[in-house]
Amino acid sequence: MSPKRGKRMASNAHLVTLIPIRNMNRAIKFYTGPLGGKLLYRGQGAMKDAWAGLKVGGAEVWFIVPEKREARKLAYQTFVVKNIRRYVSGLKRAGVKFEKPERMNAETKVEGPIAFETFGAAAFFKDTEGNLLMAWQNFPPM
Numbered sequence: 438m439s440p441k442r443g444k445r446m447a448s449n450a451h452l453v454t455l456i457p458i459r460n461m462n463r464a465i466k467f468y469t470g471p472l473g474g475k476l477l478y479r480g481q482g483a484m485k486d487a488w489a490g491l492k493v494g495g496a497e498v499w500f501i502v503p504e505k506r507e508a509r510k511l512a513y514q515t516f517v518v519k520n521i522r523r524y525v526s527g528l529k530r531a532g533v534k535f536e537k538p539e540r541m542n543a544e545t546k547v548e549g550p551i552a553f554e555t556f557g558a559a560a561f562f563k564d565t566e567g568n569l570l571m572a573w574q575n576f577p578p579m
Contacts, residue, residue, distance in 0.1 A: 451497070453490075456513065458500045458566040461486040465500070467565040468493055471531035472516075514570045521551055521558045521574035528562065528572075536561040536569075 458464040461479075468474040474493035479485060489500045494516050518524040525535065535550030538560065546553040551560045560572045 453497045453499055454514065455499050455501050456564075456566075456568060457503045458564075458568075459502065460566065461489060461500060461502070463565045465489060465491070468498075471528055471533050474498075513568055516570070516572050518572055518574055521560060521572055522548075524572050524574075525549070525551060525560050533562050536563070 456464075465476055465479075468491055469476055472493055474491045477490040477492055477497070479489040480487050487502050491498050491500070493514075498514070516524070529535070538547050538550055538552035540547065540552065541554060544555065550562075551558050555576065557576050558574045562570055562572070564570055
């Protein structure tokens, strides 16, 4: 397949992110509550607790229940926001707990759960299923 043809095929595809979860009801409640998502569909019958589709932050995500517990080291989902302080504050009011921020270098400025760098700011939190999520604000080039 030529690279040009592959590019056209990918640009016409609808991209969905899969999020592994352990408890469907708990995950749906978290993503539709504090994160403001909307439940699009949910499996029926025996599949009721195996998969669901949601719209979160303008993107479609599917919840799946993996057969085995998977190890995670990186953020699977990142919410790019215009004002990270306001976003984090709103999630904290909704009961979301944030991770302790890490300093990338000596210039990193930490403010509560937010780490500010010259190129952007990040705050990490987990969903009810243990998935690491990130709030991120881009900063204009300096």
